[in-house]
Amino acid sequence: MDKIKIAILGMGNVASTLVKGIEFYKNSIEGLWHPKIGGFSLYDITISAVYDIDPSKVGTKIGQIIDHRTDFSELNILPGISEDVTPVRVAKNGQIKSVSYNEFVNSLKKTKPEFLVNLISSGMEKSSEKYAKAALEAGCSFFNATSAKTATGQALKEFQSKELMILGDDLMSQFGGTAFHRGMIEFMTNRGIKVQKAYQLDVGGNQDTMNTMAEETREKKRQIKTESIAIEAPYSFRSTAGTTEYAEQLGDSRVSYYWMEAKGFLNSTIEMDLSLKTNDSTNGCNVIVDSIRAAKNALSKKDLTKADVISAYAFKNPPKKMHIRECIKAFEDAFLN
Incomplete structure (x- = not known):
């Protein structure tokens, strides 16, 4: 071959x-x-x-x-x-x-x-x-x-x-910030949980993250990520996702912070607050x-x-x-x- x-x-x-x-x-x-x-x-x-x-x-x-x-x-x-x-x-x-x-x-x-x-x-x-x-x-x-x-x-x-x-x-990425976020929204939706609000904040230390700090680029990538995540739910919900800071000490690593609020039985509140650290490359x-x-x-x-x-x-x-x-x-x- x-x-x-x-x-x-x-x-x-x-x-x-x-x-x-x-x-x-x-x-x-x-x-x-x-x-x-x-x-x-x-x-x-x-x-x-x-x-x-x-x-x-x-x-x-x-x-x-x-x-x-x-x-x-x-x-x-x-x-x-x-x-x-x-x-x-x-x-x-x-x-x-x-x-x-x-x-x-x-x-x-x-x-x-x-x-x-x-x-x-x-x-x-x-x-x-x-x-x-x-x-x-x-x-x-x-x-x-x-x-x-x-x-x-x-x-x-x-x-x-x-x-x-x-x-x-x-x-x-295979298991980066956006893929993980999309997977969580999809899972919650399939389990009958109504997502209300969500955000994802990314901090990275490589050249790509540094370049993303330019306002125009940051806003563009924020829009792409937010729209990519929103597709996983059959209804609209308040969502923001994007790179928020460059931290040189992270090197080629990225830390993503997630917060999601949803409603379940009797309108009970379900809240998720977690972080994920991965290597970009x-x-x-x-x-x-x-x-x-x-x-x-x-x-x-x-x-x-x-x-x-x-x-x-x-x-x-x-x-x-x-x-x-x-x-x-x-x-x-x-x-x-």
């Missing part, structure tokens, strides 16, 4: 974890949500290129970034596109290293990935949109983990016309590798309609929203061997 060739945008924590995972799962399945999807194991994924704009990374080898020896250690990190204000943490490392749109498209045509996986930081909307356009022009499918709105109706048509997929938007990788393998399977069968199922399974803001239990079942029915 042919390898699934991907190119990665953004050599940050998630990309590093993904590279380590591909190496680790040569000889193990421990911790994998789905060891095989659509007939593909995780080791069927290979990396043809990695792009970044951070001057401390561009021009170096992956092996200089990751402290684990992998099959990709000698791969050079290439310059990507920059269409937005440079993130503060990147600017501290000097002048960014980027290329023009046409130069980037030509690079993709040379490295020939089947999927361009967008893992750059939140808030870089214009860059994400350009990357999606470049993927289409170069003839590869696009996976958008950021909150930028790339999987529009028009984009879906354009990618499908070339027998490609665009998957997005805004990655929903490892929490996202199972969903990423599942989606890429599923998309490869669907594309090999020329079944482009499966993009809706994959996006509903993997993202907070997909073109077609589904209940969390429903999208997992639809995904596994379609791709689990």
